[in-house]
Amino acid sequence: MSKRWTLRAKTGMLRGEYFRKSLVLVLLITCIPAIIIAASNYVIGKNEIEKQVFKTHTLRIAQFADMMNSQFDQISIVMSRWSNNPMFGSYLENYTFLDHIDETQELMQTMTVVGSSSLLVNDAYLFLNEQQALLSADGIEYLEPSSLEAYHDDLSQNTGLFLSYNLAISARGNTSPVSIIFKLPWHSKHPFGAFVLAINPAEIERNVAYLQAGDKGTSFLLQRAGQFVLEPSAGQAGLSAALKQHVLEHHPDQGTFPFKWKKETYIVSFGQVELAGWTYVTATPLSELTEPVVLSSRWILICSLAGLMLALLLSWYASLRLYKPIGRLLALLGTDRNGEPAAEREMEFLEQKWMTVMNETRTLKERLQQSVPSLREGFLLQLVQGHLYASNEASLRHRMDQLGWPSEDRQFSLLLIQLSGLHEDGARFREDDRQLISFAAGNISEELASSRGIEANLINFQDMSVGLLCAASIHMTAKERKDMLQGMSQALISTLSEVLRLRVTVIICRWTEEIGRIPELLEQTRQAISYRALQETHQIIAMEDLIPLQLNDAQYPFVQEKELLHVMRLGLNEESALLFTEYMNELERISMHELSVRQGLLQLLGSVRHMLIELGFVSHPLFKEGNLYGDLLALPDILAMRGWFMDKIIKPYLDEFNQAQNIGARRVVEEAVQLLKNEYMRDISLEECSERCHTSPFMLSRSFKQVTGFHYIDYIMRLRIDKAKELITTTPLKINEIAESVGYQHSYFNKVFKGETGMTPTEYRKKYSHIE
Template identity: 40%
Template sequence: MIVGVSLSGFVVALLLSWLASKRIYHPIHRLVGLFHDERRAPDPPSDEIGFLEKQWRHLNRESRELREKLEQAQPWMRSSFLLHLIQGHYYSLTEEELRERMNAYGWSMDGKRFLLVLVQVTGLSRLQGRFTDGDAQLVSFAAANIAQELTAARGEQADIVNFQDLSVGILLSFGREEPEEAARGSAFQLAASLAETICAVLKVQSTILIGRPLPRIADLPESLRHLRQAARYRDVQEETQILSLEDLLPGMGREAVPYPFGAEKEVKQAIRMGLPEEAAAAVQSFVEILVQEGGKEMFVQDGALQLLGSIQHAILEAGYQPRGLYGDDDLYAELRRMRDPERMTEWFRVRVIGPYGKALACDKALHQRRLVERAMEYVKGNYDSDISLERCAEDLGTSPFTLSKAFKHIADINFIDYLIQLRIEKAKELLDDTDMKVGEIALQIGYQPSYLNRLFKKLVGVTPGQYRERKANLE
């Protein structure tokens, strides 16, 4: 009985131990199943605890690497969010949702108001060789770095936004209790220091525009639009300017627009006459008058857009389709992106008048070639008569100067020299193939006998009689 009870107790203890080990092992088995990849290792690992330890270390390492990458990407994500916010890409979000996102990116939004400052860099075309039009991103990056250093040195609560189009945004934040005048005064001091530094370091012009204090984050895109509109009121003749949106808004759009109609007429006249170089010079005079009389970027750009339309109309009247010269290029969009008068002038010369000049030159060369071909046929058919440059030009419906210039350009020979060569070659043929006397041959090709003898000896080296005798001896 004692042995039976002991054995029964032993069996029960084994069963309970087996159930307990099974329950204890089940979570480990589940963890191994989560980590085990049967495609890479069909058989389960033998050392499950070691396998779990290895996987745990691997996950810890990946988590740490991801956290480090996230921390490195945090500034970029923050600046990218601010860029899209100011440009109006988050228009569907409410004010509360925008503030929540900004809090998540590290901004302190409690009791804050904001003021947007726009820095616009111009004058790259005045720097001979230092910067080109393709360096817009490089100059924008340099201006953004200067703004970052100045705001950090002044202790300003500011964020820099690089628009990469020669403009930089500075988002200043201040408390709700701080007076607006104090905030705007601090912004003006920062703008003055920034304008001076950009001019000294980059040697370019800059216009800094100061917006109005904003209680709502959602108003930032509208503030940027107003600042870009106000930037067109800058004086293109000034090196550096600081403009306040508060001062500009009441009078924006009320100024009289000066327009040099006389200079535009000179440009159109040069286009109609087929004088591209004179047209480019007239465009430069047109832009200079706009700068002197208007001065503001808005007037200069609007006048240039009007001139572009007039030039295209004049080109159309001259018999050329603008679409054939420029293809599908949107010239108006290209011109709207320009802020410097010098760059506008160069753009007109290269992009607008240049293709027209090339088309003119191509057509002129074709016209000259056809004219010379007709003149050569005329000479071949009338070489035996009293022919001259003036008579040939009159019969072909052109001027002697035009015909002579075309002959020299296309045939690389003067009209008279071509006529003489043709008559001498014809005289050689008659001397070789006929028994005509030299005097008869001279009259046949339109020369007097004595003149033919002198001219033939000068060009061939022998007289017509000697040429015939030498030819007979060779035969």
């Protein structure tokens, strides 16, 4: 015990020392280059950095000039295009707003576009000289006479595009510090109006601030006459006024020069914005250019030394932080801080936990694999008994692939093993042992098929008969397939007769590439049992070797009967009538005389009676009205038999079935409709909806069409489109946002919406929107 605790203490100490020493070494290696950089930066780089700062400052001045000239040039080009737009033609000279309300609203909307043509423009106005008004996106402003004089003076200039300062832009006295005037027409000496673009002061200030390298300097713009374009702030007013006076008196062009003011030396740069006629000036204290270099060198050195002093403390703290994820992982896997394993055992502990998880995963996979045979057996039973009648070939093959049974390039045949002789002398089993016999025969048959390398799946009918659904490649020859099944049949007879001491008959069915025909193969195989020779103890019957005439004599339309009973169970009126007609046609084709047809209908009548008893329809005329079997035998001809069976047997059952189903169907559909209205934006499949409404997909689909008049998918689409119409006309949401909110991708939504309404969502909004 003491040895364990000693080891635990040692490993814990070593763990902490390892993290701390490793981090100290890393910090030392990191700090040494920082000290070297600080010294070289301070000693060598100071002068070079100052030179680069001056070059950068000069380059910034040139970039500002290009930027401002580019923006004014862009505005000039855009306004030239707008002036040539017929919307701003000479008809506006005698234009009346009240007589042209729609055109006025269109002009107001257009001014919004004009105003957003440049970041430099805040608002756009259309000045009409004759109307003495300004038209903008916000409305119409009629100007005072004093304001109109300023507009008249500006429009009298010879140029078509120019700047104006402190121009009134409303009847309330609001002014624009700087405005761009573009005459309409621009070349006319007597224009009927002009575009008035109010330049955004904040944007000008932002561009001017771009010139300023520090907080202690100043930057400003001067007009041609020497006034400030925008008044400088109070903190920069003194320096700006002195610098403006110096520039106007001594430096008419552009360049860079030193300027002293209040014991501080400034580097001053200035130039011209040619298109606007502005002079831009920027001044930066020389100390601000060099001070960051000195301070950065000092701080790098100080931080490096401080890092060396804090290395030990940080290593201790970091070691705890680095170990924290391992501790959390240990706690998550079933231990805690007080009971964590020794350091050298931690990885072993994690490995053990990982192996435990892997073993559990393996166990779950094995359980899943163990359940596959039972799933296969259930699928095969449904298949051979005809319960998968509604599934198509592709669906059946897909389900087989999911169950690990490859179906591609395969053909199928059925071996039916029938056991008899239970009541003979020397029998090993009793009457109550039928299921046990079937179970034992199934196991033996499956093991024999596996030992011979035959792809076979067991079907246990629990009635002293089992089936083997065999599969083979479509590339096998007919002789190879026949020899394979003949050998398998001989082995089955030999083994089963020896072990169970019963008579064994093996019927070999024909091969088929269609899975959907397997129920028909089973029916034919069961019919072939009647050809068993009574004098033989064991026998193999190959259906391909039977005489076709014998098969025709013994045939009965079992497949058509099964299909008819299936659709009758589902309550399908049209399908029932159609399949009854197919049944009668097939029965007449294989019957030699009218008596055979009557016998076939009597058999069908018995099958229907059995189905009605299973379903609980005891109120059917078959159970209440006289002797229907005698009525059938008294009918004069086959045509009368057809009509009698349809009117007396099938239609009364379907009417009662549908009446019973309508009430439940309406309730289920109402529940499904409410579910779709609540969750229409999600992709709810028919299978999910039917499961949540506690019904089958087929019944829900059929009932949905009967109750609502729409197919399931069509109803969801109409529900989504109706909701989309509501959102389009009552909310300002974007079209892509509306598409996502109703469960569609944007591109597909446009296609579906236009297919339903004949218009795109945007066109629909323009036509029906209630939003002002």
